[in-house]
Amino acid sequence: MTLSLHNTLTRKKQTFTPLDAEHIRMYVCGPTVYDLAHIGNARPVVVFDVLYRLLKVLYPKVTYVRNITDVDDKINARAAETGEDIRTITQVTAAQFHADAKALNTLDPDFEPRATDHIGEMKIMIADLIAKGHAYVKEGHVLFDTNSWDEYGLLSGHNRDEIIAGARVEVAPYKKDAADFVLWKPSSGGEPGWDSDWGFGRPGWHLECSAMSNKYLGPEFDIHGGGQDLIFPHHENEIAQSRCSHQTDIMAKYWVHNGYLMAEGEKMSKSLGNFYTVHELLEEFPGEAIRLALLKTHYRQPMDFTKAGIAEAKKELDRWYRMIDGASASETPTDVIAALEDDINTPQAIAALHGLGDGSPDALLAGANFLGLLEQDPEQWFRGAGDGDLDEAAIDALIAERDQARADKDFAASDRIRDALLEKGVVLEDSSGQTTWRRK
RNA sequence: GGCGCGGUGGCGGAGUGGCUACGCAGCGGCCUGCAAAGCCGUGUAGACCGGUUCGAUUCCGGUCCGCGCCUCCA
Numbered sequence: 188m189t190l191s192l193h194n195t196l197t198r199k200k201q202t203f204t205p206l207d208a209e210h211i212r213m214y215v216c217g218p219t220v221y222d223l224a225h226i227g228n229a230r231p232v233v234v235f236d237v238l239y240r241l242l243k244v245l246y247p248k249v250t251y252v253r254n255i256t257d258v259d260d261k262i263n264a265r266a267a268e269t270g271e272d273i274r275t276i277t278q279v280t281a282a283q284f285h286a287d288a289k290a291l292n293t294l295d296p297d298f299e300p301r302a303t304d305h306i307g308e309m310k311i312m313i314a315d316l317i318a319k320g321h322a323y324v325k326e327g328h329v330l331f332d333t334n335s336w337d338e339y340g341l342l343s344g345h346n347r348d349e350i351i352a353g354a355r356v357e358v359a360p361y362k363k364d365a366a367d368f369v370l371w372k373p374s375s376g377g378e379p380g381w382d383s384d385w386g387f388g389r390p391g392w393h394l395e396c397s398a399m400s401n402k403y404l405g406p407e408f409d410i411h412g413g414g415q416d417l418i419f420p421h422h423e424n425e426i427a428q429s430r431c432s433h434q435t436d437i438m439a440k441y442w443v444h445n446g447y448l449m450a451e452g453e454k455m456s457k458s459l460g461n462f463y464t465v466h467e468l469l470e471e472f473p474g475e476a477i478r479l480a481l482l483k484t485h486y487r488q489p490m491d492f493t494k495a496g497i498a499e500a501k502k503e504l505d506r507w508y509r510m511i512d513g514a515s516a517s518e519t520p521t522d523v524i525a526a527l528e529d530d531i532n533t534p535q536a537i538a539a540l541h542g543l544g545d546g547s548p549d550a551l552l553a554g555a556n557f558l559g560l561l562e563q564d565p566e567q568w569f570r571g572a573g574d575g576d577l578d579e580a581a582i583d584a585l586i587a588e589r590d591q592a593r594a595d596k597d598f599a600a601s602d603r604i605r606d607a608l609l610e611k612g613v614v615l616e617d618s619s620g621q622t623t624w625r626r627k
Numbered sequence: 628g629g630c631g632c633g634g635u636g637g638c639g640g641a642g643u644g645g646c647u648a649c650g651c652a653g654c655g656g657c658c659u660g661c662a663a664a665g666c667c668g669u670g671u672a673g674a675c676c677g678g679u680u681c682g683a684u685u686c687c688g689g690u691c692c693g694c695g696c697c698u699c700c701a
Contacts, residue, residue: 193645199630217701218700218701219700219701224678224695224701225701226647227700227701228701229701230701231701232701259699260684260699261699261700264630283695292675305699343630343631343696344630344631344699345629345630345697347697349687359698365698367698369698369699370696391698391699392698392699393698393699413701414700414701415631415632415694415695415696415701416696416700416701417701418631418696419630419696419697419701420696420699421698421699421700424698424699438635444696444701445701446632446633446694447632447686447694447695447701448697448701449694453696454694480639483640483650484639484640485640485641487632488632488633488640489632489633489694491639491694493639495638495639496639497639497653498651499638499639499650499651500650500651501666502650502651503650503651505664506650506664509664509665526641527643532641533643534639534641534642534649534650535641535642535648535649536648537640537641537650538640538641538642538649538650539647539649539701540649541649541650542649553661593660598660598661601660601661602660602661602662603662605662605663614662614663615662615663615665616662616663616664617659617662617663617664618659618663618664618665623664625663
């Protein structure tokens with residue numbers, strides 16, 4: 188079995204043939220740090236984490252880069268709105284993002300470059316694009332000249348005419364062509380900015396990914412990932428900038444995009460209030476259950492994310508955690524690897540896991556670990572969750588009291604204690620003369 | 628208007644031109660003081676209409692419905 192991935196460039200599932208089999212290079216668009224990550228942001232984080240884990244076992248070396256966008260007009264808007272310092276907003280939000288990513292059991296990328304640390308690289312790329320006739324300066328802006336490159340639109344399937352016809356936004360007067368996009372724009376007032384040959388200003392959104400992927404992975408690399416909504420204009424523009432600047436035939440060989448997410452049957456929107464942040468979901472559910480809920484749907488499939496879905500995922504984890512008590516991970520089952528090699532088919536991999544539980548808990552544990560699941564101790568899983576307004580000593584005392592009642596055959600008293608504990612989210616299980624407990 | 632994605636059993640969700648997906652929930656039973664957990668058994672599909680085929684959930688065409696993108700949203 189070999190790895191195959193759906194490539195947006197060809198709209199087909201293709202066998203993955205690395206540029207350099209000794210070193211796989213992957214870039215994934217990371218968060219813009221102006222607000223808490225929502226569950227839609229979490230999907231690519233988890234999906235590409237699985238791909239990263241898979242690549243690491245298939246190839247000797249993998250470099251995974253995920254950027255942090257910390258210069259953006261949404262950040263500026265947030266600062267203006269709350270009066271907070273831009274630096275504070277981006278640092279606090281980035282830290283929160285890391286905490287969320289960790290709670291979802293994701294591995295850290297090898298590099299996590301920030302846009303503001305790479306302004307120099309971006310300015311070099313702009314100058315290069317101007318020199319090569321792919322960009323022009325107008326009214327303090329530098330714009331990419333989409334007419335200068337006839338392959339523009341290949342990724343998204345849009346041609347320039349369609350883009351112009353569909354434009355919902357008034358075309359800025361300084362653009363030669365409605366499809367042209369900004370590489371550098373002037374900053375004023377409290378907006379962050381840097382000095383440049385084209386005046387005090389800041390980079391356009393797409394440029395950072397072109398500059399940073401080049402720095403950490405080179406002008407051509409294997410995989411570029413992100414959400415489907417980034418295909419146009421973000422990734423289309425990245426390709427234009429990178430390929431025109433580096434004069435290459437490709438930027439990334441495979442473009443992998445995850446599907447959109449709805450919440451509770453409706454498209455996520457702040458006005459509807461159905462906007463789950465990872466942070467708030469973590470107050471209610473273990474991160475591992477959220478991770479499994481995300482992986483239960485194939486990454487390209489549209490997904491309706493619901494709390495009921497997380498609750499179901501948690502039940503599956505409960506069952507597995509019971510099965511793996513005392514197990515030690517064996518080699519990763521081939522079924523799991525094979526499913527993932529088939530365009531990251533996580534639902535199939537999970538089904539394979541379900542098939543393993545009965546006979547081979549060691550294999551179940553290994554397969555689950557591979558997916559970033561079942562990494563806790565079963566006891567920690569069952570006892571650590573919950574609100575914990577009842578400490579373990581108090582629970583043990585009540586169990587002892589109940590044991591006495593049971594010994595006295597006072598089952599009414601015994602059941603009263605069990606019901607009281609259940610009310611607090613603690614479930615008792617009597618087995619082989621021993622009473623154990625877990626949090627619901 | 629243009630481009631694209633999807634519609635599978637009560638729910639979630641894959642593969643597959645013919646054979647049980649899988650999970651959650653339900654139901655019956657075993658076990659248990661009663662539960663819980665576990666075990667055994669069990670029902671329920673492929674939006675709609677045509678076509679291709681010996682045979683279609685799977686391929687082709689159409690209809691209906693849902694969703695996304697079309698200049699900065701994963």
